[in-house]
Amino acid sequence: MLSRTADQLFWMARYIERAENTARMLDVHVTTSLLPMPRETAERGWRAVLGISELQPAFDARSGSLTARDVLDFMVRDSDNSSSIAHCLQAARENARAVRGTLTTEVWETHNDTWLQLQQHLQDRPWERDPREFFEWVKFRSHLSRGVAIGTMLKDEAYHFVRLGTFLERSDNTARILDIKFHGLSEPSVSPLSERDATEEQPYLDFYYWAAVLRSVSAFEIYRKVYRDVITPARVAELLMLRADMPRSLLASMNEVCSNLEQVRNDQSAETSRRAGLLRAELLYGRIDDILDTGLHLFLTSFLKRVNGLGQRISRDFLVPLH
Secondary structure, three states, X not given: OOHHHHHHHHHHHHHHHHHHHHHHHHHHHHHHOOOOOOHHHHHHHHHHHHHHOOOHHHHHHXXXXXXXXXXXXXXXXXXXXXXXXXXXXXXXXXXXXXXXXXXXXXXXXXXXXXXXXXXXXXXXXXXXXXXXXXXXXXXXXXXXXXXXXXXXXOOOHHHHHHHHHHHHHHHHHHHHHHHHHHOOOOOOOOOOOHHHHHOOOOHHHHHHHHHHHHHHOOOHHHHHHHHOOOOOHHHHHHHHHHOOOOOOOHHHHHHHHHHHHHHHOOOOOHHHHHHHHHHHHHHHOOOHHHHHHHOHHHHHHHHHHHHHHHHHHHHHHHOOOOO
C-alpha cells in the first residue's frame, strides 16, 4: 500500500475518534460543572480541560476570558483549533475523500453525511442550548463510522491502518479524560498520596464526578457489573486503565494497537512494535495500587508521552513522515 494512502486512512480514523473523545471530555466537564462549587474551582476545571489537551496557549491567544461558553465554542467549532470537533470531522471527511477508492461506498457516504449534518449544526449552534444532545450526536456519528467500516471493509492493510489510527487515538484520549481530575497535581511538593487525599475531601460530590467520568466513556453499567459496589476512584482508574475487557480502557486500546501493528509490520517497524508491546505489558501486569502510590497523574503523563512517540514512529515506519 502507498504510504500516502495508509497515512490518509490512519488520520481519517484518528480524526473521527478524536472528535468523539473531545465530545466525551467536554460532556464530563459540562456535567460536573453543574455541581455546587466556587467560581474559581469551575474556572480551574475548564482550564484543566484546555491544559490536558495542550490547548491553553492557543485559547489564550484567541480569547481574553475563560468562561464555559468560550471554551465550548473553541473546542466545538473553532476552525483554527486542530482538536475542535468541527475541524476533526472536516479533516476525517477530507481524508476519506482522498482515499475514496480504497473505502467502501458505505464508509465514504457515512463520513460525507456527517460533514453535511455538521454544516447545519454550525449554523444552529445546538451546543449552546443543549450541549449534551450535541455531544451525543457526535458520538453516534463516530460509532456509525466505525461500525460501517467493520461491517463492510475487507480485512486487508487498509482496514488495519484504520483500526490502528482508531485505537492509538483512543488510548491517548482515554488517558486525557482520566487525567483531568488530577491535572495540576504533578508539582514536586505534592506527595504520592495526595491524589488519594484529593478524592476523599468531598465524597458526596466525588461520587457524581466519577459517575460522570464513567458515563462519558460508556462504562457506568460496566462498572456496576464488574464491581457491584460503590464507585471509588481507584476502581474507576483500574477499569479505565487495566481491564482488557473494558472497550475504551488503555489496555484494551494497546492490545488493538499491538495486534494491528503485527498485521502491517514491515522491515523497519520492529522497534515500534517492541515499544508498543512494552507499554502494553506494563498495563497488562500493572497493579492499580502501585500506580496510585507512584502518582496517577505522573503515570498518565508518561503514558501520553509514549503514545505520542508511538504515533511518530508509526508515521516514520509506514506513513508520510511528520515534519
